[in-house]
Amino acid sequence: MSIGTSEMSAPDAARRKAGLRARLAPWLLMAPALLIAVAFFGLPIAFMARMSFNEHIDQRFYVPGFTFDNYAAMLTDQTFRGALFTTMRLALISSVVTVVIGYAFAMLVWLKPKRWRLAFIALALCPLLISEISIIFGWWMFFPKNGLLSYALVSSGLITDKISLMYTEFAAFVGLTYVTLPFCFFILLSIFDGIDKKVLEASADLGSAPLRTFYEVLLPLTKGGIAAAFAQSFIWAVGTYATPSALGPDTLWTIGYLIQEQMLGKHNWPRAAAFSIVLTIGVALVMVIVRALTSKRTALNG
Amino acid sequence: MADMNALELDSVRRAYGGVVAVDNVSIDVKRGEFVTLLGPSGSGKTSTLRLIGGFERPDAGAIRINGIRIDHLPAYQRDTTTIFQSGALFPHKTVAENVAYGLRMRGVAKADIAPRVKQALEVVRLSGYEQRYPAQLSGGQKQRVALARAMVVRPAILLFDEPLSALDLSLRLQLRAEIKRLHEEIGFSAIYVTHDQGEAMAMSSRIAVMRGGRIEQIDRPEKVFGEPANEFVYTFIGESCCLKARIVAGGAADSDGEPIDLRLSNPPGDGAWRLYIRPSRMHLGRADMPNGLKARLDFTEFLGDVHRYHFKAAKLELFVDHPGAVAHRPGDLVDIGWQTADMIAYQ
Numbered sequence: 117m118s119i120g121t122s123e124m125s126a127p128d129a130a131r132r133k134a135g136l137r138a139r140l141a142p143w144l145l146m147a148p149a150l151l152i153a154v155a156f157f158g159l160p161i162a163f164m165a166r167m168s169f170n171e172h173i174d175q176r177f178y179v180p181g182f183t184f185d186n187y188a189a190m191l192t193d194q195t196f197r198g199a200l201f202t203t204m205r206l207a208l209i210s211s212v213v214t215v216v217i218g219y220a221f222a223m224l225v226w227l228k229p230k231r232w233r234l235a236f237i238a239l240a241l242c243p244l245l246i247s248e249i250s251i252i253f254g255w256w257m258f259f260p261k262n263g264l265l266s267y268a269l270v271s272s273g274l275i276t277d278k279i280s281l282m283y284t285e286f287a288a289f290v291g292l293t294y295v296t297l298p299f300c301f302f303i304l305l306s307i308f309d310g311i312d313k314k315v316l317e318a319s320a321d322l323g324s325a326p327l328r329t330f331y332e333v334l335l336p337l338t339k340g341g342i343a344a345a346f347a348q349s350f351i352w353a354v355g356t357y358a359t360p361s362a363l364g365p366d367t368l369w370t371i372g373y374l375i376q377e378q379m380l381g382k383h384n385w386p387r388a389a390a391f392s393i394v395l396t397i398g399v400a401l402v403m404v405i406v407r408a409l410t411s412k413r414t415a416l417n418g
Numbered sequence: 419m420a421d422m423n424a425l426e427l428d429s430v431r432r433a434y435g436g437v438v439a440v441d442n443v444s445i446d447v448k449r450g451e452f453v454t455l456l457g458p459s460g461s462g463k464t465s466t467l468r469l470i471g472g473f474e475r476p477d478a479g480a481i482r483i484n485g486i487r488i489d490h491l492p493a494y495q496r497d498t499t500t501i502f503q504s505g506a507l508f509p510h511k512t513v514a515e516n517v518a519y520g521l522r523m524r525g526v527a528k529a530d531i532a533p534r535v536k537q538a539l540e541v542v543r544l545s546g547y548e549q550r551y552p553a554q555l556s557g558g559q560k561q562r563v564a565l566a567r568a569m570v571v572r573p574a575i576l577l578f579d580e581p582l583s584a585l586d587l588s589l590r591l592q593l594r595a596e597i598k599r600l601h602e603e604i605g606f607s608a609i610y611v612t613h614d615q616g617e618a619m620a621m622s623s624r625i626a627v628m629r630g631g632r633i634e635q636i637d638r639p640e641k642v643f644g645e646p647a648n649e650f651v652y653t654f655i656g657e658s659c660c661l662k663a664r665i666v667a668g669g670a671a672d673s674d675g676e677p678i679d680l681r682l683s684n685p686p687g688d689g690a691w692r693l694y695i696r697p698s699r700m701h702l703g704r705a706d707m708p709n710g711l712k713a714r715l716d717f718t719e720f721l722g723d724v725h726r727y728h729f730k731a732a733k734l735e736l737f738v739d740h741p742g743a744v745a746h747r748p749g750d751l752v753d754i755g756w757q758t759a760d761m762i763a764y765q
Contacts, residue, residue, distance in 0.1 A: 314506035317473055320493040321500045322520035322571065332519075336510045 161396065167389035177385045186390035196374060196391070203370040206285075206360060207353035210292040214349045215342060217293070218300030223334075226308035240301045243294060251295065252362045259287050259363070288364030295359060296349040303348060307341030343410040351399050371395050422485050424449045424607035425470065425575045430479035430489075432469055439465040440476070441631035447575065450605040453636075454618040457628035458654070463611045464579060465631070470609060471577050472496045483574045494523070499568035500577040503584055505560040507552040513539070513563050514548035520571040538570035541600065558589045565597070569606065578610040582617065594620055615655050619643065627651045649764040652694055659700070659736040661693040661711070676732035683708035686763040699760035700738040702727065702746070707755025711736075715746050729754065 171181040190196045225236040243251065258264045261280040269275045281287050315337075319329040357372025371391060378388035425447040432440040440462045447453045455463035468474045470481060472493030481489040488496050499520060507516050517535045526534070539545050542562040552560055561581055568576055578597075582590045598621050601608065612618055618625045619639045626636040627650075635647035646652035653660070663680060664671045666688050670680035686693075701707065713729035713736065720726075724739040729752065738754060746752050 312504055312506060314502050314504050315508055317471075317493070318500070318502060318506040318508070319519070320473075321471060321498070322567070323494050323523035324519075325494050328523070333508055333510075 164389045165393055167386055168393050170386040170389075172384045172386050177383050186387050187394075189387065190390065190394065195369065196371075199369045199371050199374050202368060203354055203372070206288065206292065206368075206370065207350050210289050210296065210353050211346050211349040213289065214293045214296045214300050215304075215346050218297055218304050218345055218349075219338070219342065221297075222301050222304035222308055225305055226311075227313075237305075240298050244298050248295060248356070248358055252291065252359060255287065255291055255294075255363055256282070259284075283363070283365045285364055285368060288360040288368060291359040291363040292353050292356070295356070296352050299348050299352070300345040303345040304338065304341045307338050307344075311337050340410045343406045347403055347406045350402055354395065354399055354402075422449070423447060423482070424451070424484060425609065426480075426482040426485075427466070427470070428480040428482070430466070430469060430476045430481060432465055432474060432476050438631050440469060442479075443628075443631070443633055444479075445609075445626060445633070445636065447607055447609060449607055452601050452608045452610060452621060452623045454610045454612060454622040454625045455628055456612060456615060456618040456625050456654075458613060460630075461628040462631035463613075463628050466628070467500075467577050467579055467609060467611045470575070471498050471500050497574040498577055499571055499573045500579055501561070501564045501568050501581040503580045505552070505564045505581075507560055507563055507567070509552050511551075512548065513544065513550050513552070513555070516552070516563055517567045517570055520567060524571060534570055538566040541569070541604075542566045542596075557585050558593060561585065561593060562596075565600075569600075569604070572606075574607065576606050576608040578608060578612075580611055580613070583612070583614065590617075597621060619655075627654060629654075646762075649692070649694075652762060656696060658694045658696055659738075661695075661734055661736060662690070663693060663734070664690050672732040672734045674733050678731045678734060679712035680731075681710045684758055686765070689765060692764045694762045694764070695736075695756050695760055697726065697737050697739040698724075700736075700754050700756045702738055702740050702744055703753055704755030705753040708758050709761060710753055710755045712751055712753055715748050715750050715752055717748055727752075 167178065168186055169182050169184070170178040171183050171185070172178055221236075221240070225233055228236070246254075256263075259280065259282040260266070261278045261282075263280070263282070265281060266278045270278055311334075315333055316329060319333045320326070324332060355372060357370060357376055360368055360370050361373050361376075372395075375388050375391045375395070378384045378391060423446045425445070427443055427445045430440055430443045431438065443462070443466055445453065455466055457463045465474065469476050469489070472488075472491060472495075476489050479489075480487055483497055508519065511519070514535050517538055518531050521531045521534060535548075536545070539548065542565050544559060544562050544566065547555070547559065547563075552563070555563065564581065581597075582593055585593065594617055600606075601621070610618075610621060622639055624636060625639050625642045627634045627642060627647075629650055635642055635651045637645075637647075642651060643655050646655065652658065661680070662672065663678065664675065665680075665682075665685055669677065670682075671677045704710070711731055713731035713734070716728045716730050716735075718725055718727055721739070724741050725743055726737050726739050727744070727746070728735065728737045736754075
């Protein structure tokens with residue numbers, strides 16, 4: 117009798133066990149990555165979110181508590197609102213410029229014969245090999261009155277008097293664009309590489325002039341890449357603080373700069389944390405919007 | 419003029435660096451004619467097609483469509499459309515949008531586009547697939563869309579760039595028959611590039627066999643098969659066995675000098691020869707035919723309709739196709755016979 121029942125239930129038990137395993141498998145497979153993400157990204161952000169509700173008194177970094185003051189302050193703080201506007205403008209313009217340059221560059225590499233490819237990619241990798249600080253030092257030799265740019269312009273006869281572009285918004289834009297360009301380039305190149313070049317010939321074959329082909333075929337096929345490259349560049353430009361404050365004018369106050377000031381200058385950790393949380397949410401919103409605008413198309417193209 | 423050629427290539431030449439890809443090629447395609455460029459890879463057939471389509475410019479020579487010279491025009495101003503090997507459908511456009519593309523680019527009135535797209539999809543038997551995206555189609559369906567997209571604009575000449583070579587065999591045969599049917603129904607003019615001689619034979623009004631950028635022979639399929647212009651055409655079209663033999667008065671030997679038992683009723687003369695016979699034209703156990711060779715059976719392959727018998731005579735290797743099995747076993751010495759007209763000799 118006992119043998120009989122065990123014979124009956126054995127397949128059932130095995131099936132149940134297999135079902136459980138099938139349900140658990142994806143989670144188990146994700147576990148290492150999930151663990152790292154939670155430990156290194158989730159926890160610090162949670163900690164920062166908690167910090168942003170703490171109180172601040174002089175001589176102390178923070179006092180444990182729960183207040184919305186730090187967020188309320190942002191609504192009334194002219195400096196913060198100005199910085200928010202400046203940051204968005206800076207990030208928006210530099211990202212658009214970066215995407216345009218990166219797009220043209222990636223398209224060139226895609227269209228050119230294979231033998232050029234490695235050289236172009238090496239060129240694009242160069243900025244990534246140097247730290248942001250070293251790059252800033254480089255610009256310090258490039259933009260000032262006795263810098264390379266001024267020297268080149270004067271000796272080529274384009275201008276007569278030496279000029280300095282150091283500590284201008286232009287310098288800040290150039291600096292930001294330079295840092296974000298390689299990322300944009302590689303994102304866009306990977307998108308271009310996924311396109312069958314024959315579609316360009318097919319378009320021409322069916323009677324479409326080059327510009328029309330760009331508009332009808334290439335642009336729609338690279339839309340997702342443009343959005344991804346823009347998002348990447350925008351996030352970097354919004355969050356970075358060293359480049360715009362080192363190259364831009366003293367009045368160029370970005371949110372990154374304000375956070376740094378609150379954190380290191382005024383030792384107001386809760387306020388700095390609140391700024392950071394708002395910045396993080398803003399960036400996340402941009403990501404969500406960009407994804408929402410592009411996901412339908414990319415899903416269909418596979 | 420009714421008898422004007424749809425397409426004329428006049429001594430067209432194109433070199434890449436030092437390599438001449440298309441060498442003095444002249445072809446006339448009459449209205450409604452289906453001309454195939456057949457050749458191994460690197461023979462210049464695809465380069466020739468790209469010159470016609472406008473993706474490359476010739477270094478010399480003239481290309482005329484309906485009598486008007488067009489070799490200076492870019493692809494988008496030529497009245498040609500191509501069916502690419504990969505299909506090259508626009509992945510972000512639906513089937514209907516793909517087919518409508520050429521009509522839109524040619525400024526066809528909006529009201530006329532929809533019915534023409536509908537009709538083109540009916541012709542390639544894809545009605546009801548209008549709203550699908552290329553990623554949702556099978557390989558054969560994609561090529562049908564490509565065909566509809568190219569045909570719908572009614573170009574002066576359709577260019578086929580190995581459109582079937584990426585498909586599996588049964589689909590290839592099926593689409594081949596459909597293209598043939600469409601050609602007979604609609605009567606479009608076409609240049610068809612392929613390395614598949616079966617495709618070329620089945621579909622073409624005429625075949626141009628190419629090698630090294632040159633046309634070796636251009637003629638009707640039966641002529642190219644039955645009366646090849648030279649050794650290359652003979653060996654490229656259809657299967658053949660080659661006997662490399664040294665013939666001296668009264669005897670024959672293989673190219674290494676070992677004697678072979680070869681009997682020719684009309685020997686081509688003394689010297690080293692390459693004798694070709696189609697494997698289906700050789701007969702087993704026939705010592706009574708005008709020409710013959712004694713050879714040892716090596717092994718047998720079963721090919722479905724026929725058995726293929728592989729023989730060795732000294733260093734020579736040859737195979738004979740025979741319907742049904744024979745009683746010979748490997749190692750047996752067998753008489754192989756053939757008619758004089760079925761043999762062709764090159765020196």
